Amino acid sequence: MIVYGSSLSPFVRKLLVVADEKGLVLEVEPTAPNSTDPAFREASPFGKIPGFRDGDFAISDSTAIISYLEALRPDPPMVPREPKLRARTVWYDEFADTILTPVLAKMFFNRIVSPKFMGRPGDLAAADKAEHEEAPPLMAYLEGVIAPTGYLVDDRLTLADLAVASPFVNAMHAGYEIDADAYPKVAAYVAGLHTRPSFAAHIAAEKAILGG
Numbered sequence: 001m002i003v004y005g006s007s008l009s010p011f012v013r014k015l016l017v018v019a020d021e022k023g024l025v026l027e028v029e030p031t032a033p034n035s036t037d038p039a040f041r042e043a044s045p046f047g048k049i050p051g052f053r054d055g056d057f058a059i060s061d062s063t064a065i066i067s068y069l070e071a072l073r074p075d076p077p078m079v080p081r082e083p084k085l086r087a088r089t090v091w092y093d094e095f096a097d098t099i100l101t102p103v104l105a106k107m108f109f110n111r112i113v114s115p116k117f118m119g120r121p122g123d124l125a126a127a128d129k130a131e132h133e134e135a136p137p138l139m140a141y142l143e144g145v146i147a148p149t150g151y152l153v154d155d156r157l158t159l160a161d162l163a164v165a166s167p168f169v170n171a172m173h174a175g176y177e178i179d180a181d182a183y184p185k186v187a188a189y190v191a192g193l194h195t196r197p198s199f200a201a202h203i204a205a206e207k208a209i210l211g212g
Contacts, residue, residue, distance in 0.1 A: 005049030020198035092160035106130035
């Protein structure tokens, strides 16, 4: 099974971490967004990463790919089967992809990607606004929904946790630190997930790429 992309993408990282937790080996084919490589475009017609291939089956979008892996190898289940828990897991995955990531990505893009990979200054005001104005309400939300067990759904590790923890890696690469005084549960939650082997290996490799 081949993944087109880079773990520096929170969506690719989420996919790779889920695969690691399931004991699945994925071959990463380093690919930039909008690459014109024919094999990548067959998997991802609109040039978004990750793209994915398993034999003659090709598809894109991290959640779609994870759904495929979940059906292919149901255990350990990353998406609960009980209807309410399943719906809650899907919600947190959506929250991570469409609400949390866009905010945290402003720090990573403007402080890291734009100057380091695109050769132009980032919008540091936008990064600072994301950190100091846009992120706090999201941290407050997470502080209120993380269970005493340290998980979001079903008192165990699920896709919800892996999806939410992934974009924090990018923000932390860009110097973001969760305010542990204001959001102690969030700080402990993210730190605990990032020390799991499935996350830690990718984080270490990314720091090497970024020179950190």
